[in-house]
Every structure is written in structure tokens, then in C-alpha cells.
Amino acid sequence: MSSSRPRRSTALALAAALLAAGLATACGPEDHADPAPAPAATTPAAGTAAPGAATGTPAAAKAGTVTIGRTAYWGGLRFDVKTATYTPDPDPDGERFEVTLATTVTNTFRTTAVRDWPDIAIDIGGTPLTGDHGSAVPPTPGATNPLQITFTGTGPFGFDGASLVLGDSGQAQSVVPLGTGGRPAVTLAPVDLKLPAKPALTSGRLTLTLKSAQLRADVGGGNGSGALTLGQRGLLLVFDLNGQVGPAGMALDGGSLRLRLPNGQEVGPTVAPIEAIYPDRPTRQDQVAWFVFPGATDGDYTLTVTDPDRGTAAPATAVLPATGVKASGPVD
Structure with a gap:
């Protein structure tokens, strides 16, 4: 009697398994309950990290x-x-x-x-x-x-x-x-230098009237062609020229302009007017000069203007203070 019970139990278990398999095979898709909806995927807005995201891995952008x-x-x-x-x-x-x-x-x-x-x-x-x-x-x-x-x-x-x-x-x-992380912001914004109360500088026959002065970190020449290297600055001057000259006129070039930097270094212009001034045309408006140099700092930039006839003319100077230079970009 004890030997027949295991065989009967095994048969009952086998029958139950076959019945369950038959029911599963007979069920069509319409017989299944809808699965629980998956949680909606969320993408953080720019500037936030995805929950559980690996450190240093940017979050995927959302359209x-x-x-x-x-x-x-x-x-x-x-x-x-x-x-x-x-x-x-x-x-x-x-x-x-x-x-x-x-x-x-x-x-x-x-x-x-x-x-x-x-x-x-x-x-x-x-x-x-x-x-x-x-x-x-x-x-x-x-x-x-x-x-x-x-x-x-x-x-x-x-x-x-x-x-x-x-x-x-x-x-x-x-x-x-465009978001958080990545490269630090660099504006290369120009820095306006303060003009003197009397912007007209007269040396001998020559008068230069300053209109604007800027330290540029984004360019060092006209037409956008004077690209600067890391740490350089270009000082841009815009001015009018007037020459009180005789019939022979006056030839003017960059040799009449010099710039002393806050560290005491003196540089000449990399771009400057080349003009011939005569009595019937004594004025040149909106002239441009550029001075390019490395290692700009806050402080006084001193412009010197000299009549081309250096033997007799005393130079004229203007002090142009600058602040906030490092905020526009690297200086070294």
C-alpha cells in the first residue's frame, strides 16, 4: 500500500501540469489583462543631471x-x-x-x-x-x-x-x-578706456582728437583680419586728424604715435594712417590705429602724439585708464 501512493501522487501532479499547459495554449491575446503602464521617461531640462546618471556623463537633451x-x-x-x-x-x-x-x-x-x-x-x-x-x-x-x-x-x-x-x-x-559643465565662458568683450576731459592732442602742426579707445581681446586689426593669439590684446584708437600746414603739406604715418603700457613698455602701432595733409585738405576724420601686445593689465595706457617734424615739435600725451581687463578673457 505504501508503494502505490507515490505513483498516484505523481500521476495527479502530471495531470495538473498538463491541464495548466492546455489552458495557457488556448488563451489568445484578448484573454490577457493589459500590462501595467511603464513609467514615462523624463529628460531633465538643460542644466540639470539625469537621476542616477554617471558622473561626468551629459544628460540627453530633450527635443x-x-x-x-x-x-x-x-x-x-x-x-x-x-x-x-x-x-x-x-x-x-x-x-x-x-x-x-x-x-x-x-x-x-x-x-x-x-x-x-x-x-x-x-x-x-x-x-x-x-x-x-x-x-x-x-x-x-x-x-x-x-x-x-x-x-x-x-x-x-x-x-x-x-x-x-x-x-x-x-x-x-x-x-x-549651452548648459552646465563644458568649457568656461569667455566673452572676449572689449574694454572701453576712459578718454581725457580734453581729447584734442596738439603737437606742433598736428592735432589728433580722440573719439574712442578700446582694448580688444577678439581682434587686433581692421576688417576682422587681425586675429589675436591667446593672451594678446589690441588697443583700438579712433580719432580725427587736423594739420595746420604750409604749401608743402605734411606726411603722416605710424611713426607719430606711441603707446606706453602700464608696465612701462612702449610699443608702436601695427596699423596706422598713412596720410598727406595739405592746406586745402587739412582734416581726416575717423582715422584708426591699432597697437597689439601681450600681457595686458588694468592701469594707465599713455598715448603720445608727435608732429612728424620731430626736431621742433614737443610731443602731446593722453592718459587712458583701463579696468576690468581680465574679465574679457585670458591675459597670459
Whole structure:
């Protein structure tokens, strides 16, 4: 009797298993209850980290537009970066994405045209993604134009850790972070020097009337062509010239201008007017001179103006104080 019980128990267990298998096979999809909905995936806004994300890994961007609201300078142009729009590939299996920056661009020069755009890229973890500005050309002097810049890439993208970079790697670069992390912001903003109460400097027959003086970290010459290297500055002077001359006139060049830096070093201009002044045309308006040098600091920049006839004319000087130089970009 004890030997028959295990066989009966085994048979009952086998029958129960076959019945359960038959019921499972007979059920169609309509017989199953709906599964519990999966929690909706959330993507943090730019500037926040994904919950549980690994340290140093940028959060994936969500399709849409974020506000940037930052300004940077390069080559005489001011870029006001308003918004950034991220558009992932509509193909679920696609890897391409597009980032579009809405900006306005101003030519900060009053009289000088800017011919070329800087190199424009988004730095993503040290890898540049080149931008496309289409057929747009830089604005005319003093003008402001809208500019859309488009970047097309592959793979994952997040605003955190990404930065807009203006200028190539061998030049002074301005940087606009698009989220948190990434490269530090660098504006390369110009620093206005304080003009003297009496801006007219007279040496002998020559009078130079200062209109503006700026320390530029983004450019060191006209037409946006005087790219600076890291730590350099270009001091831009705009002025009018007047010569009280006789019939022979006066020939003027950069030899009449000198600049003494706060550290005592004296430099000549890298760009300066070359003019012949005569009695019937004694005035030249909106003239430009550039002085380029490394290691700029806060302090007094002293301009010296000398009549070309140095044997008889005493020089005239103007002290131009500058503050906030390091805030515009690296100085060494």
C-alpha cells in the first residue's frame, strides 16, 4: 500500500501540469489583462543631471528649445546667442541630430567692414561640431542682423557639457556654454578706456582728437583680419586728424604715435594712417590705429602724439585708464 501512493501522487501532479499547459495554449491575446503602464521617461531640462546618471556623463537633451541669453565677441562682431533648439532624428533608429542657434550679430566697428565669419563650432566633450551659417554675410559697420547657425551631428547629444566656440584653436577663442559643465565662458568683450576731459592732442602742426579707445581681446586689426593669439590684446584708437600746414603739406604715418603700457613698455602701432595733409585738405576724420601686445593689465595706457617734424615739435600725451581687463578673457 505504501508503494502505490507515490505513483498516484505523481500521476495527479502530471495531470495538473498538463491541464495548466492546455489552458495557457488556448488563451489568445484578448484573454490577457493589459500590462501595467511603464513609467514615462523624463529628460531633465538643460542644466540639470539625469537621476542616477554617471558622473561626468551629459544628460540627453530633450527635443525643444532652451534659452541661452549670452553674448560673445570675435573679429569685431558681437554675437548675442538667444536660444538653442535640439531636434533629434525622427527615425527611431536614426543617429543624426540637429542643433540650431538663433542669434543676432552686430558689427561693432563704426567705419570698418568685417569681411569674414570666425570658425564656428559646438565643442562636445572636446570634439568640435562645425556650424553652418548658410549664405549670410557679416553686417555692415554699426548694423545688426539676425543669424541662424545650424549644427548637424550623430550620436547622443546633451546641452550640458556642450559649448559654442568662436575662433580656431590657434587663436583667442570666445566660448558660450549651452548648459552646465563644458568649457568656461569667455566673452572676449572689449574694454572701453576712459578718454581725457580734453581729447584734442596738439603737437606742433598736428592735432589728433580722440573719439574712442578700446582694448580688444577678439581682434587686433581692421576688417576682422587681425586675429589675436591667446593672451594678446589690441588697443583700438579712433580719432580725427587736423594739420595746420604750409604749401608743402605734411606726411603722416605710424611713426607719430606711441603707446606706453602700464608696465612701462612702449610699443608702436601695427596699423596706422598713412596720410598727406595739405592746406586745402587739412582734416581726416575717423582715422584708426591699432597697437597689439601681450600681457595686458588694468592701469594707465599713455598715448603720445608727435608732429612728424620731430626736431621742433614737443610731443602731446593722453592718459587712458583701463579696468576690468581680465574679465574679457585670458591675459597670459
